[in-house]
Structure formats: structure tokens, C-alpha cells
Amino acid sequence: MAPYLYIAPCILLMGLFVYYPIVENFRFAFYEFSAFAPDKVFVGFENFLALFQDEVFYIALKNNIWYAIISIVCQVFGGLVLAAILEDPLTRLFSGFFRTAFFLPVIISITVIALLFSFVYNPDIGILNSFLRLLGLEEWTRAWLGESETAIFAVIAVSQWQSIGYIMMLFIVAIQSIPQELYEAADIDGANKFYKFLHITVPQVKEMLFVATLITLTGAFTVFNEPYILTSGGPGNASEVLGTLLYKSAFFRDEMGYASAIATIILLLSLAVAIFQMKLFKTGKED
Template structure:
């Protein structure tokens, strides 16, 4: 009977396994194989070069710049997109904000529903030193010394793009935190209030311990998303000026579809996969996925 049950489970899992193998596992393996060759999209012959693409990648200054831009993306997103949204969610869960919560929840969440291309074009205009509103606003509040060509300055371009991502996805992570906080038993808060705990103490000692799983999920998905980012950078700066705002995704695209170095692009894609895979494993280890209780 147990054998029949296991066979039935296996049959139900088979279609999903076939689809995953065909569209996930096999392409990943094939990408690694592609990285071992020098080839272009129109080449009839491939030249086997072994690990040369990977050696070149680790010696490439642009890859180094792109990687650290992705790191900046991840660090800033953790601070604002995760940390900031958690604080706002906690404030919206306070009794004095409950009535206004639906309004703010909608306002914060709306940007995440807008197309990335539309968002990129919108913020291109906002940042524009000619038509934009950022520089005039800074001048109005006495910060004229901060005005610059935000997307045309090598020192500010990547951070201007990162700021747009925070604006767009802040509300999404905030809603996830709100849902998690609303599932925390009210008895715990009532007991803390009876014990004389302040709002900050309740947040630190009641809220955070009870939403640690969603904190972990948001952190990991934010980090992985930061290393897979492409659309915002491609639309707003294209990786420029120079290579100052290049990220791994845009450099992969440039190498493969503009320079027609498909083997080298496959090597960069392998790097992106390895980084995101490591963070995925870390998430599973920390959250205990697949761990059996003794």
C-alpha cells in the first residue's frame, strides 16, 4: 500500500519535474557548456577554449564594476526596501494609524504595479537637468549645491537608478510585512502593554521575533533580485555614462547581443546563477527548509 502511495505521488510530481528539467535544469547546464566555447549567434563553428571565458571574466574591470554595483543595489535595498518598509508597516499597524492604513497601503503599493519600462522613462524625465523636478526642488529648499545631471554623472548614476527601485518596490515588501504583523497574536501585544512595554519595545521584542520568517524571505528575495536587476538600468542609463552604472544583467546583454560574444555572455550568466544559487541555499539553511525534526 505504501509503495502504491509513493508511486502515485511520483506520478503527480512527474509533469512538474519534466517541465523543470526542460526549462530550468537543462538550460542551466547548457549555459555552462556554452561558456566553454568562443562562438557568436551567426557562427557555424564553435571554438572550444575551456575556462578562458571565466578567466577573462575575473580579469575584466567592467565585470568588477558591475558586480559591485549589484552589491550596492543589494545593500541599499536591504536598508530601505526591507528595513524601511518594516518600520513603516509597524507604524501603520499602530492603533492611531489603523483608519488611514488602507490609504497609505494603496499609495505605497501602486508603484510596484507599474511597468518597469514606464517607471524608467518617467524617472528619466524627473531626473532630467532640463525638464526634471529634482534639481529645481533642491534649489527651492536651499540645497542647490547638490544639483547635478543625476543620470549623466558617473558618481550618481547607479545610485539614482537604485533610488527608483526603492520607490517602486518599497510598498510591495511593506504589504508583506503588514500581512505578517497582522498574524501576530494580539495576546502577545496585550501582555506586553500590561508589562509596561513601550511601542518600540513591543516592536523589538514582540513584532520582530514573530515575523522573522518574512524578514528572512524579504531579505533573500531582495538580495537575489538585486543581482538579477536589468530593466531599470537598461531603460534609464543603459549602463552608462561610460560603464559606471553597469550591472551584471546589462553587461551580459551587451556582451551577448551587442558584441555578439555569446560564450562570454554565458560565463557572466553563470556568475549570476552561482551568486543567486548561493543566496538561495543560505536562505534554505537559515529557514530550515527540508530539515526534519528529530
């Protein structure tokens, strides 16, 4: 019984703070109720049917998908390339500085970052529009957070800037564990850097690639802070994501059952993505 006694506190805490809320949220999705009233009315699948008929839900889902696609390209593949460059013998002398520079945004408060980028995106005095005017590209200037065509992409860009350093550090740890004999053998065979990256680095960090992709995609479907602080889902519903839609449904419209249905959909999407990745990467299995 000793091993089970050691893990019992962990199981108890996980059950109390993770699995019990998940089960309760799933149950609440079949009720219509207010946070300020004790009574709950069983409505079956009506919350889900209403959700699938809501145009804003599809806008939010589309924005989350954009979040996922751009995050995979910028954070995962961009982070892997950055890690490979910083671990190259030619750049290792300066890698400490660049590691710090890229990782620093990760530890900055999202409120501070949102305030910073609200100045960057300011249509009149913002750095971005001022830089475009300096280059003679005034026709490219926009009210980046105020136009429906650019708002969600401006928000996504903030997330990439903040998170790429974290993914980069994960890949740096993985690259440092690769046996140097593999690179030395490739040098003897006359392989160039691109070949070594493609045929040695990428296969050797497959497990970390799975972890980084899972973290990134799960974060893309559960994102809340950046869209809410920067745009609150606006203008209109242009930058709405599932997280902000859930928050507004629960705490603005007091539709707790409807919000629970949204949370259930987010959970199912995250689980589907995780299972698909496990099948795709065949993680934990020997080649």
C-alpha cells in the same frame, strides 16, 4: 504512483524551462561561439579568466553589491518598519489608503517608471533639481543620470521606490498572523511600541524576513530593467551591472560564451547568498 503522477507535469516543466537551461548555460560558458554560427570552439576556462581580468566586470559587480546593500536597508528594513506602522492600531484607520499608495508602483510598467524618472532627474526641468533650487540648494543640483558619481545611485533609488511596497505587503501579511495575546501581555507589562516591535514583531516575522531578504538580494544581483532603460550602463560604464554586461556581451558583441560565463557567475552569487541566508536565519528550524 498517484502522487508522483500529480507532480510529474510540474517536474517536467521545471526541468525543461529551468534546470535544462541552467545546465546548458554552464556548458556554453566553456565554449567560444556566435549566435549566428553553428560551430562552437571549446576554450575551457578562458571565458572565466577573461571575465576576471575585465575591469568592467568589477565595476558591474561593485554596483550590484551597492544595489544589494541599499536594497536591504530600504526595502527589507524600510518595508518592515512601514508594515509595523500601518498595522498599529493608531494608524489602522488610514492604512488602506497608504497600502495602496505604497503598492501602486509595483504594478506600474518599468518602462513607464523609467520615463517618469527621466523627467524627475532631468537636469534642467526635472522636479528634483527644481525642488533643490526652491530650497536654495542649487549647489546640490546634478545631472543625476549623466554623472558617473550619481548615475548608479539614481538608478538604485528608482528600484527602491518601485519595490518597497511589495516587501511591505509581505510583512503586513506576516504581522497580521502574530497572536494579539503577545501584544496584550506586553501592554500589561508596560512595554512601549519600540520594545514591542523589537521583541515581538521582529522575532515573529523571522521566516518572512528570510523570504524578503532572499527576494531582495536575488533581485539585486539579477537586476537589468532599471539600469538598462535609464542609463544603458552609462555614462561610460559607471552604472553597469552584471545583467547589462551580460546583455551587451551577448547581443551587441555576439560573445555568447563570454555572456554564458557572466550568467554562471550571477547564478553562483545568487546561490551563495541564498545558502548564507539559510545558515544565518536558520529558517525552518524551531528556536
